[in-house]
Amino acid sequence: MRIGVFVTCWGDALFPATGRAIVGLLEHLGHEVTFEPAQTCCGQLHWTTGYHPEATALARRFAQIFRDHEVVVTPSASCAATVRTAYPRMDPALAGLRVYELSELLVDVLGVTDVGATYPHRVTYQPTCQSLRALGLGDRPLRLLRAVRDIELADLPEAGECCGFGGAFAMKNADTSVAMVADKIARIHETGADVVCATDDSCLAHIGGALSRLRSGVRAVHLAEILASGLGAGEPTEIPAGSRSAEQAPRSDAP
Amino acid sequence: MRFSDAARPELAEPGARRARRQAAAAARTGRAEATEEAPDWELLRDAGAAIRDRTLGDLGAHLEALEAAVIEEGGQVHWARDAAEARRIIRRLLPAGTEAALVRSDVTDEIGLDGGEAGPHSKAAVVGAGFLVAETGTLVIADRGESLSFPGTLVVVAGLEDVVADWTDLEVLLQLLSRAGGDPMRPAVATRTGRFQLVLLDNGRTKVLADPVGREALRCVHCSACSDVCPVFERAGPRPYAPGRPGPIGAVLTPQTRGVEASLGASLPFASTLCGACGDVCPVKIDIPGLLVHLRGRVVESRRGRPVPTPELLLMRGIAWSMGDQRRYERTLVRRARWARLLARDGRIRRLPGLLGKWTDARDLPAPPRQTFRAWWRHRR
Amino acid sequence: MSAREEILRRVRAAAPGPDAGATPVPRGYRRHAALPRGDVIARFGERVAARRAAVRHVAADELVTAMAAMLWAREAKRIAVPAGLPHAWLAGLDGVRTLTDHPPLDPAALAEMDGVVTGCALAIADTGTVVLDGGRGQGRRALTLIPRHHLCVVHADQIVGTVPEAVGHLDPYHPLSWISGPPAGRTLEILVVED
Numbered sequence: 001m002r003i004g005v006f007v008t009c010w011g012d013a014l015f016p017a018t019g020r021a022i023v024g025l026l027e028h029l030g031h032e033v034t035f036e037p038a039q040t041c042c043g044q045l046h047w048t049t050g051y052h053p054e055a056t057a058l059a060r061r062f063a064q065i066f067r068d069h070e071v072v073v074t075p076s077a078s079c080a081a082t083v084r085t086a087y088p089r090m091d092p093a094l095a096g097l098r099v100y101e102l103s104e105l106l107v108d109v110l111g112v113t114d115v116g117a118t119y120p121h122r123v124t125y126q127p128t129c130q131s132l133r134a135l136g137l138g139d140r141p142l143r144l145l146r147a148v149r150d151i152e153l154a155d156l157p158e159a160g161e162c163c164g165f166g167g168a169f170a171m172k173n174a175d176t177s178v179a180m181v182a183d184k185i186a187r188i189h190e191t192g193a194d195v196v197c198a199t200d201d202s203c204l205a206h207i208g209g210a211l212s213r214l215r216s217g218v219r220a221v222h223l224a225e226i227l228a229s230g231l232g233a234g235e236p237t238e239i240p241a242g243s244r245s246a247e248q249a250p251r252s253d254a255p
Numbered sequence: 256m257r258f259s260d261a262a263r264p265e266l267a268e269p270g271a272r273r274a275r276r277q278a279a280a281a282a283r284t285g286r287a288e289a290t291e292e293a294p295d296w297e298l299l300r301d302a303g304a305a306i307r308d309r310t311l312g313d314l315g316a317h318l319e320a321l322e323a324a325v326i327e328e329g330g331q332v333h334w335a336r337d338a339a340e341a342r343r344i345i346r347r348l349l350p351a352g353t354e355a356a357l358v359r360s361d362v363t364d365e366i367g368l369d370g371g372e373a374g375p376h377s378k379a380a381v382v383g384a385g386f387l388v389a390e391t392g393t394l395v396i397a398d399r400g401e402s403l404s405f406p407g408t409l410v411v412v413a414g415l416e417d418v419v420a421d422w423t424d425l426e427v428l429l430q431l432l433s434r435a436g437g438d439p440m441r442p443a444v445a446t447r448t449g450r451f452q453l454v455l456l457d458n459g460r461t462k463v464l465a466d467p468v469g470r471e472a473l474r475c476v477h478c479s480a481c482s483d484v485c486p487v488f489e490r491a492g493p494r495p496y497a498p499g500r501p502g503p504i505g506a507v508l509t510p511q512t513r514g515v516e517a518s519l520g521a522s523l524p525f526a527s528t529l530c531g532a533c534g535d536v537c538p539v540k541i542d543i544p545g546l547l548v549h550l551r552g553r554v555v556e557s558r559r560g561r562p563v564p565t566p567e568l569l570l571m572r573g574i575a576w577s578m579g580d581q582r583r584y585e586r587t588l589v590r591r592a593r594w595a596r597l598l599a600r601d602g603r604i605r606r607l608p609g610l611l612g613k614w615t616d617a618r619d620l621p622a623p624p625r626q627t628f629r630a631w632w633r634h635r636r
Numbered sequence: 637m638s639a640r641e642e643i644l645r646r647v648r649a650a651a652p653g654p655d656a657g658a659t660p661v662p663r664g665y666r667r668h669a670a671l672p673r674g675d676v677i678a679r680f681g682e683r684v685a686a687r688r689a690a691v692r693h694v695a696a697d698e699l700v701t702a703m704a705a706m707l708w709a710r711e712a713k714r715i716a717v718p719a720g721l722p723h724a725w726l727a728g729l730d731g732v733r734t735l736t737d738h739p740p741l742d743p744a745a746l747a748e749m750d751g752v753v754t755g756c757a758l759a760i761a762d763t764g765t766v767v768l769d770g771g772r773g774q775g776r777r778a779l780t781l782i783p784r785h786h787l788c789v790v791h792a793d794q795i796v797g798t799v800p801e802a803v804g805h806l807d808p809y810h811p812l813s814w815i816s817g818p819p820a821g822r823t824l825e826i827l828v829v830e831d
Contacts (some may be wrong), residue, residue, distance in 0.1 A: 007629075037632075040581065041578040041584075050553075050555035050556075058578055132531075133534070171610065171614065172525045175266055177617075209619045302661055314647050315648045318647065336642060391808040415643070415647065429803075430799050440765045461646035464651050
């Protein structure tokens with residue numbers, strides 16, 4: 001299949017390892033990956049902060065770029081949710097874009113649950129609110145994770161409770177946001193996991209940033225990086241690579 | 256007061272937070288059991304939402320029918336444009352010295368009533384309505400039904416949205432209210448037809464009704480399920496929402512009844528992570544997250560007309576402008592990343608300047624990698 | 637302009653009237669319990685028990701002895717009964733003083749009662765609810781609110797399956813009390829009589 005990647009503005013600048021992992025993974029599975037460089041932002045930030053005309057303009061631009069793609073994949077469940085549920089509210093003409101979050105793409109479109117990855121670490125999975133409620137991802141990410149060799153999955157208690165990121169909420173209601181992530185981190189620590197994994201680099205930046213500030217040692221890793229691990233395609237490494245905390249493993253990025 | 260400022264001291268009350276957490280956990284378990292046990296729960300929600308919308312769409316006719324039915328059955332109806340008028344009416348109905356029991360509810364809090372608890376010598380009672388059936392002039396109370404056994408004057412305070420068109424509507428609404436609150440049926444439901452003094456309260460509800468999107472919030476049946484699941488309410492408690500109703504439903508009603516200009520109405524729509532837990536449990540399918548985004552739009556629009564743009568408006572316009580063109584966007588990426596790396600030590604940014612400092616008050620941010628995704632893509636060919 | 641006129645004017649300006657093309661209310665929910673009678677009765681018993689109320693099923697000729705046994709077990713020495721409660725029900729109550737609430741007992745006298753026995757208008761299987769409507773053998777609301785123990789007699793043919801069935805049978809012009817479980821600090825027992 002020919003699959004276009006939408007890496008998101010956040011991912012492009014701050015978490016390129018996630019995008020690289022998706023490319024490596026999909027090519028390993030035998031698909032052709034394209035990247036349309038005109039892409040910028042889906043408009044989620046402006047939509048959720050109340051700047052609706054600006055959001056609609058960005059959405060129209062996004063639709064123009066991706067309308068003719070057969071399939072688009074994104075590592076961000078919240079961006080996929082924006083395209084699916086918010087775009088029709090901005091403008092009915094924006095409905096029907098075929099944009100999938102990664103686990104939806106793998107399980108529903110490509111029919112794959114075992115991608116051949118190896119990840120010998122204790123991992124707990126945080127279903128982000130947009131993935132859980134707006135996209136209804138259900139157990140797709142867990143099915144993919146369970147097929148990963150040597151992984152040890154630990155259930156996260158109260159997994160459905162919000163981590164407190166909420167985009168602008170982290171800034172406008174900073175104290176409450178921190179109180180919420182404190183509880184989320186306590187739950188993560190209860191699992192004894194070394195890694196917390198999710199389908200959104202935005203929530204992971206918030207959780208991972210707090211884990212890092214606390215010197216917890218637990219790292220926040222995107223699902224894509226786990227699924228791309230140990231595939232032998234040359235790109236990702238086996239150790240917890242590209243964490244959302246700052247203890248980044250040395251990377252041999254070719255410039 | 257701005258929500259975030261009012262919430263801060265509430266976070267420093269671990270006892271109250273713990274109590275809310277425990278109450279919420281018990282309520283969630285009860286609700287999960289009570290709703291899973293009803294095989295037609297989703298169908299009831301669909302019917303409930305439609306029944307409420309249909310009534311709100313023709314509210315004037317139903318209010319007049321209710322008034323006629325109550326009078327026919329021996330009661331009286333009074334109309335209050337705001338809380339102060341409601342209080343004046345109630346003072347007139349209960350002469351000084353009457354021992355009146357107050358059965359507290361959201362609406363009695365809204366108009367600022369205080370009074371004694373019920374006792375064996377209570378000669379009258381003031382209660383907040385559950386539902387008022389227009390077809391028959393019947394009051395339905397789902398909690399503290401014993402208040403209907405008091406002799407003497409019964410004063411009922413109701414918001415305009417408490418009216419229910421037909422008696423048979425209760426076959427859906429009582430189930431929704433009860434199961435969302437954790438019981439197959441509320442333990443003590445009571446009804447009385449006529450023979451009460453009804454005070455119908457507007458207090459901004461007609462403003463909510465006038466917004467075709469925002470009006471959905473008036474479907475509310477006062478079950479409090481949204482508050483029970485809200486992680487923000489759990490931590491902040493009811494006070495930051497005051498004087499409006501607490502919890503997610505309050506966050507979508509108060510900005511509409513009090514306006515989005517003042518600090519409470521302007522900040523309430525942002526007192527949410529949009530996690531969506533409330534929308535999932537609302538028995539009448541109010542899309543609270545959708546309403547919050549809609550109201551955020553109204554807040555921003557109310558500020559656009561200002562002669563001096565807010566810093567936030569300038570920032571958001573700037574970001575939108577950068578995102579609107581590939582080259583502008585790429586130049587911004589390079590500039591921002593370079594600047595951010597200057598702030599980093601050992602791969603971490605510990606402190607961001609200005610408003611962004613709120614992030615780094617409690618979290619690290621990773622230093623942006625040397626190579627953006629798009630630069631990597633360009634170079635891999 | 638009076639408050640009434642102003643409010644109605646605002647309401648009509650905001651919501652002019654029903655849409656011509658409004659879709660009807662979707663009524664896919666359960667309206668009737670498609671269950672055999674025996675299952676409906678059994679379901680009622682389960683739901684009542686789940687609401688922390690005791691329930692006993694007896695045949696008609698066992699009612700008198702069952703009622704006596706239940707009241708003795710609660711040590712109820714003085715009970716109030718509404719007007720119209722069948723006298724025959726109370727035939728087995730040796731050593732128990734029964735007072736008929738007609739004319740109504742004053743609050744002090746009512747507060748001294750250990751319990752009350754009533755019938756009901758109907759019962760709902762899905763929710764374990766008994767509904768009293770102030771009719772014959774049920775009495776006024778205060779009767780079920782003040783004495784610490786309430787024993788409610790339900791004939792099996794008074795049990796309906798669902799809440800919609802109950803709402804369809806009940807008369808909104810009567811004062812209804814829907815009791816689903818005992819109030820705090822009090823006990824509720826249901827005696828289901830099957831013919």
